[in-house]
Amino acid sequence: MSRPSPGDELWCRRFHPAEKPAARLVCLPHAGGSASFYLPVSAALSPEVDVLAIQYPGRQDRRMEQAIDDLAVLVDRIHDVLRRQPELPLTFLGHSMGAVIGFELTRRLEAEGHGPVRLFASGRRAPSTFRQEDTCRSDDAILAEVRRLSGTSAALLGDDEMMRAALPALRADYTAIEAYRCAPGATVNCPITVLTGDSDPKTTLDEAKAWGDHTTEPLDLRVFPGGHFFISERSKDVMKVLVEHFQQERARTAG
Secondary structure (H helix, E strand, C coil): CCCCCCCHHHHEECCCCCCCCCEEEEEECCCCCCHHHHHHHHHHHCCCEEEEEECCCCCHHHCCCCCCCCHHHHHHHHHHHHHCCCCCCEEEEEECHHHHHHHHHHHHHHHCCCCCCEEEEECCCCCCCCCCCCHHHCHHHHHHHHHHHCCCCHHHHCCHHHHHHCHHHHHHHHHHHHHCCCCCCCCECCCEEEEEECCCCCCCHHHHHHHHHHECCCCEEEEECCCCCHHHHCHHHHHHHHHHHHHHHHHHHHC
């Protein structure tokens, strides 16, 4: 691991800094999402866990930066930042597009001998599954998709000006994830816990189970009531799964 760079603060948000954490959780947002989406996770797990939420370029306080529309480039940038963080047992939590980013980061870090202890893949079908989607072809199609999935606050959804201001980041994210293709036979060695909503229009149960083809460990599948953003709708239930994971990791480390 190399030393942190001043520019790393643009990517890394610690809403509740921990002085002596036992582990780190890296949270990866969905398409169009921002680091603040994971504020409740940080509040629930800190200070025992160093909760680091990634802020992609092109949104919130980084809105003046060019959003990245190539998933491999985005993963490479995040990978560089994570390699400069103080070393701690690492867990990934990614929702939707963030789940794929977590998978690709895991592959890179495992190749270097610094892989995470677990990947939580939320709200996303397995990397090997494919759907033809053309969300990024027009502004109206992008906005319709966001409204359909209800991943944005009701106040913002009703504000057309604010929604259109978010379009550059949304377009870049949708372009990146829709062009992504998983390398054939790609697997990771860490366990994967899949979190999915039972009525998610973006992920069927079979597509969620297919994550098992991408890990050498047994797949842990957790199904929650709700749609694509069940992770917010059932936040208390999801938090119990995360708390249980870190309790088990503390016990394992102590043992």
